[in-house]
Amino acid sequence: MNNALYPLKFEPIYQYRLWGGRKLANLLSKPLPDDEPIGEAWILSDRKDHASKVIEGALKGYSITQLMKEYPNELMGKLAGKFDYFPLLLKFLDCKEVLSVQVHPSDDQKSYLPKGDTGKTEAWVVLETDKDSRIYAGLKKGTDQQNLRQAIQTHSVADKLHSFIPKPGDAVFIHSGTVHTLGGTVVFEVQENSDVTFRLYDWDRTDSKTGKPRDLQVDEAMACIDFDQVDIGPVKPVTETHHTNTEKLFDNEHFILWRMKYKSPLKVGFKNEPTILVCLEGSAKVVSNAKHYPISKGDVVLLPAAIGECDVQPDNQISLLQITIPGKDNNKRS
Template sequence: MADLPIYPLRFDPISQYRLWGGRRLADWIDQPLPGEGPIGEAWLLSDREDNPSRVSQGPLKGQTIAELISQSPSYLLGRLSSRFQRFPLLLKFLDVSAMLSVQVHPSDAYPDLIPAGETGKTEGWIVLEAEPTSRVYAGLKPGVTAEALRTLSINTVDDCLASFNPEPGQNVLVEAGTVHSLGDGIVVLEVQQNSDITFRLYDWDHIDPELHGPRPLQIDQALQCIDMRQGIIRPVTPTVETAMPVRRERVLDCAHFRAWHISSSESLDVGIDDAPTVLVCVQGGGAVQYGGRDFEMMKGAVLLLPAAAGSCRFRPDGHAELLEIFVPED
């Protein structure tokens, strides 16, 4: 195994055109948005062949997550290396200025719908910005049938899908098999399984300028994997684990990932031993201290603490708010 230098890893964000996007991610990533069109996604941490994240600083600059895992699985993944061949999470900022398609992702219970090398897809949203008109759709209203979902339209979406007006600081867990959509002026951090499988039920009659027409739907596949027992989805009620001097709330918790919101003006420990941890700064700033060096974090910054780094110290510059994300044990 390679003897890789140990330090918190920063990656270049990967901006993605989406017809429903906007330009607000310029406030969340540390590079200019490309072009002048709608940018809906910035991929922050991606171990995917089509869009691999590359280290942006330090002696490992230019290397992808896949290359680091190939050289030394234990360096990056630690005790997770026996379970995963690639980094198990995909992190994105989403700027959903229009409405995302009404869609569903399959669970691992539907292998015939999942291409080789992929997995099911459970995801979570951490709301960063929202407008009074913003909307989150998640889950089915009582009595909704598959036939009603097959014929969704602008006139029937609200009859079939539960929805609410989101507010910054809310968190939504969208298990695989849940029908969902969001948009009309919302920015979220999306934490998800490392999968890119989406089946669209309805696309709000969008016309994609790049396709010169509507995007394709996958109604039959979507109906196969929808959990029709799934009821109304509401924002997660955070679990407060500590209140003073560091406020630490568990905001997402499922078999695939856990996330905490941390608010503090005092230094604190971050990361865990022998497993990777992702840190996202959502307010204020500060620095992760490791090996006698400071690794600065401002709003929107993302750092991956490799398993080999273990626990580190975060020192806020005044007051700061962080998200701490990792993969739970089996």
């Protein structure tokens, strides 16, 4: 098939988490599973156990894994052949309760990574907060392995963590090796395509499904902590020079992310590279090859590289995240 690809919309994959809630029902149109806490919706995932599937058009039912194999050049463009799997994992998180205190290894800590997996650098955009919202990001200065281990034994780990009260719109970058957790928030998360997490502490709670505490991986976590990652706060958005309704929130070797708020038509996407759109508010039509593809709150749309730049026609005020992949040569772009 020539030029078989089009703007691709995917079905969210819900995940039970004991710290989750039910707020994702307000964000996504797919009904939540009955009567259990849902902590995560994986909205674009190329994992063997959880591969996102296209929900509309001629490729309905195709997984992102199949698309990467059958249409590598059309999907990835100049990035074709650089990645065995789609390199990013996108999620919405409903953190009703605080998550475990955790850390993720870096790409070069191979002994702590399953074969074929990467490290995990991630970032959050805060969507909703509550009266008990808090983000823990990085350690407090002066924390070392010895006094952190002691804090685990004395159930005082929170005293060693830097934290702040988030507000909607905050953007937080969590480099691999950063001790972190969050609670009382709904966030969008972009991360490397990895599911490697080492729990340092889990607030002494039990999982209601098993009646047991969840496993900790204290030694592995300690080995992966970057003790120089301290006092992490929200990033300062960079407003685009010629597009004042567009802010760049993150720009690193794994992903570049912009936040765009428009009532008037706008351009999205880039020539010969894939682009991801995530709709946070409002609705619009994505125009490609003279066809209209609707996008509304909670939707994720992957624009294949073969499509290039597209027009977006908002129905009302729309808030979009636009995400691109720099590739392994870290070509940064404004």
